[in-house]
Amino acid sequence: MEQGRKKMNREEFVRAIKYVKGKTDKVLPVTPQQVWIRAELAEKFAGEKYGVRLWGRIYKQKEPSGKWAIILHPNQLDGSIITNNIGYIYYELGYHILAPDLRGFGKSEGRVAMGFLESLDVYDWLKKLHADYKVEQVIVHGLSLGGATVNYLSGLDTFMENGPLKVGKLQALPELHVTRLIVDSSYVGMKQFACKSFFIWSGIGLTKDNFDYYGDASESLRHSKTPMMIIHGKKDYFVKMKNADRIEECVNADCRRWNVEGEGHVFVLLGRKTGEYRDRIREFLE
Numbered sequence: 522m523e524q525g526r527k528k529m530n531r532e533e534f535v536r537a538i539k540y541v542k543g544k545t546d547k548v549l550p551v552t553p554q555q556v557w558i559r560a561e562l563a564e565k566f567a568g569e570k571y572g573v574r575l576w577g578r579i580y581k582q583k584e585p586s587g588k589w590a591i592i593l594h595p596n597q598l599d600g601s602i603i604t605n606n607i608g609y610i611y612y613e614l615g616y617h618i619l620a621p622d623l624r625g626f627g628k629s630e631g632r633v634a635m636g637f638l639e640s641l642d643v644y645d646w647l648k649k650l651h652a653d654y655k656v657e658q659v660i661v662h663g664l665s666l667g668g669a670t671v672n673y674l675s676g677l678d679t680f681m682e683n684g685p686l687k688v689g690k691l692q693a694l695p696e697l698h699v700t701r702l703i704v705d706s707s708y709v710g711m712k713q714f715a716c717k718s719f720f721i722w723s724g725i726g727l728t729k730d731n732f733d734y735y736g737d738a739s740e741s742l743r744h745s746k747t748p749m750m751i752i753h754g755k756k757d758y759f760v761k762m763k764n765a766d767r768i769e770e771c772v773n774a775d776c777r778r779w780n781v782e783g784e785g786h787v788f789v790l791l792g793r794k795t796g797e798y799r800d801r802i803r804e805f806l807e
Contacts, residue, residue, distance in 0.1 A: 549604065549612050553578035553620075558649050560624065560631070562641040565688045566681075567726025573630035575642055577621035580608065587657030589650060590616040591643065593667025595706075595787055599627030603664065606790060610799045614806065616660065621646055623666065634725035635711045636669030637735050643674050647697045659699045660806065664787050665760065668707025669738065672768060675702055676744030683740070685731050694747045701806060702745070705752040706787045708764045709771065710737035742771035750777045750805045752798075754784035777805055 556577050564572025577600055590611035594603035600620030608618050623639050624631035631638075643661065650656050663671040673680070678691040694702075711720055717732050727735055734740070749772050753765035762780070769776055779801055781788065789798050 549580050549608055549618070551580050551583070551612075553580050553601070556649075558645055560638075560642050560645060562645050562688060562691075563624075563638045563726065566641060566686060567638065570724075571631065571638060571726050573624055575621060575624060575630070575645070576628035577619055577646065578604070580604065580612065580618040580620065582612070582615060582617055584615075586615050586617055587655050588614075588616045588660075589619060589654075589656055589658065590660045590662060591619045591621070591646065593621070593639075593643065593661070593663035593670050594623065594626070595665035595667060595790070596633065597626070599623075601627070603667070607662070607798070610802055611660065611662075614803065617654075619646060619650065623670070632724060633666070635714065635720070636666060636673050636708075636738065637711070638726055639666070639670040640673035640677055640741075643670060644677060644691065647699070651697060656698050659697065660701045660703065661699060662703040662705070662802075663707065664705040664790075665707060668704035669709075671702050671704050672707055672709060672738035673741050675738075675747060675749065675772065675774075676741040679744035680741035684734050694745075699747055702747050702749040703752065703802065703805070704749065704768065705789070706754065706757055706760050707751075707768070708760050709739055709742070709767045712736055713764075739767065739771040742768060743773050745772050745774045748775040748777070750779065750802070752779045752781065752801075754781045754786060754788050756784060757786045759786040 556579055558575050560572050560575055592603055594600055599622045604618060604620040611618055622629040624642060625633040661671055678693045681688055681691055720727050751765050751768055753762055755762060769778060784793060789795060
């Protein structure tokens with residue numbers, strides 16, 4: 522029975538990807554601006570080949586606003602696709618939206634790094650927003666891989682300061698006006714997906730000496746100062762519920778939990794419970 526459930530869940534995840542692919546730039550009533558940055562923090566941490574070019578889209582409100590939402594997509598998708606899936610939630614509330622393509626996906630260069638290097642990239646995106654716009658409030662919302670990125674990002678300044686490799690002093694998220702974090706169907710560490718040697722071999726900036734520290738986001742979560750909402754389907758057999766439990770155990774900030782009955786991995790991508798999803802997020806933001 523367990524094997525059947527696992528197979529069904531993977532099939533649902535593939536269906537979810539097919540459900541949203543190809544439906545880009547047709548939902549929000551604005552034309553996105555294309556923007557590039559270089560992954561400077563990853564280059565400082567891991568070397569020149571990790572300072573790849575990163576691409577994203579900015580969906581701006583027609584009226585001035587200091588509110589921003591950064592939406593981070595799951596594995597195998599990209600920023601425009603996930604924006605067309607949940608971006609309306611934030612746009613209706615008056616938020617500008619930044620939808621980056623995480624490294625290795627869409628138009629961004631590099632390879633997927635399962636959350637850690639991506640969190641360094643999102644920090645660069647936050648610095649870019651503050652350099653170019655008047656930013657008063659930022660929400661960071663990630664699903665699956667994007668959610669793992671948020672976990673690493675949550676206490677990144679202290680996480681990096683205490684780590685074996687130093688990259689200089691970083692700003693804490695509240696200093697960058699990040700007021701809420703949302704993680705959907707996310708995991709805490711890379712170790713559950715493959716062995717240490719795989720990640721070192723695949724070239725994501727980790728070595729045998731530092732993998733055990735940077736391969737897990739729990740230490741970053743312990744230093745988080747930003748309220749977090751955890752969303753997880755009770756029938757998620759791809760990233761199991763115990764990951765949500767561990768996030769809640771580790772996070773050192775106010776935390777709200779939504780355990781979703783009868784749903785699997787990133788269920789909102791299948792168009793499931795979209796109304797309640799929107800209402801839960803709005804309630805959390807208020």
